[in-house]
Amino acid sequence: MSDQAVAEKTRETMPISDRMSAVHTIAGTGTDVLGEGASASDQCIVGVDIESVLAREGLFVSTTVGISMFPMLRNRRDTIIIRPLDATSGKRLAVGDVALYRVADRYVLHRVIGVRDGWYAIRGDNCVTTEHVADKQILGRLVEFYRGTRHISCTSPWYRCYWRVWLAIWPLRLCWKQMRHSVGNVLRRFGWQGLHHEPF
Template sequence: MKTEKQGYDSCSTYEEQLNKYGTIIYTNVGRSMMPLLREHRDIMIIKARPEGRLKKYDAVLYKRGDHYILHRILSVRNDGYVICGDHNYRREYDITDPDIIGVLTGVIRDGKEIPVTDKRYRWYVHIWCDLFYIRAGILFVKARAARLRRKMGKSR
C-alpha cells in the first residue's frame, strides 16, 4: 500500500516527520491492506519505530525504493522479517530493522479511533494472519481469474 501524506510539512519525508513529531497521520493509497484499511477513507496513525525488535502482527511502515509501504509482519527471523499486506498473497523476505521507519498504532475509521490494542483489532489480526495460507489461496485464485477475464476480453 502506498501512502499519501496529510498535513505536516508537505516537502519533507516521512522519516523527517517522524523524527520531528514522533507521529504521522495519513490516509493510504492502494488496496494491499484491505479490509483493515479502505483506500482514501481510513486514516492511519503511525509512530516512530521503537527500539528493539518488532513483533509478529505489527503493521510497519518501510521504504522500498521511492515508495513508502505499510504491510504486516507475519514472521520474525534473526536476519529480518517476513512481511505481507493483508490483501496480498506474496510475502517479502528481505525487510530488515533499518528498512522500517514506523509502526501502526491505530486506525481512524468513520471518525472513531481504533487502537491496535483494541480487542476487535487483535481478533482481526490473529484470524487474518493465522489463516494466511487459506486467505492467500483465495486471493491468488481471484487474481488469476481476473487476469483470465481481462485476457479473454481483449481477445474478442
C-alpha cells in the same frame, strides 16, 4: 515537563475532530499528503519526508493510497497514526504489528508475519507476496487509526482478534485468489474484459 512532552500530551488528548485536522499540518502537506506516483497495489505514502516528521513530532499522521491492507485500511479513506521504533533500545516489531518501512523512494505499510534475525517477513493483508524487510528499513509502527471517524487502537482486543484470524485464514484466502485468477484467465480467453470499476 519539556515543550516536546507537552506537545505530545496535547496531541494525545485532542478530540477526534481537532486531531484529524492536525493530520495535514504534521505531515507538512498541501491538499494531498500522499504526493504523486503512489502504487495502486501497495498501501504506500510518497512525496513526504516521513523520517523528518517522525524525528521532529514523534508521530506521523496521514492517509494512505492503495488496497494492499484492505479490508482494514481503505484507499484514501482512512487515517493512520505511526510512532517511530526506538532502535537504540533494541526493541523490535512483533508478529501482527503493521510496519512502516522504506523501499527506495516509497514508504510502505504492511503487516509483520515473521520475525527473523536482522529482518522481518512482511505481507500486506490483501497481498499474496511475502517481502523480506531488513531492520534498517523499518521507520515506525502503526499504533492506531481512524476508519472514517471511528477510532481503532492497535492494542484493543477487537483489533488483536482481527489480525490473528486474518493471518490464520491465509491459506484459504490464497486458494481463493488463485482460483479467481485462474477463472479470470479462462474467461479472458473467451473475450471477457472484466469489470471496469475500482474494486474497493
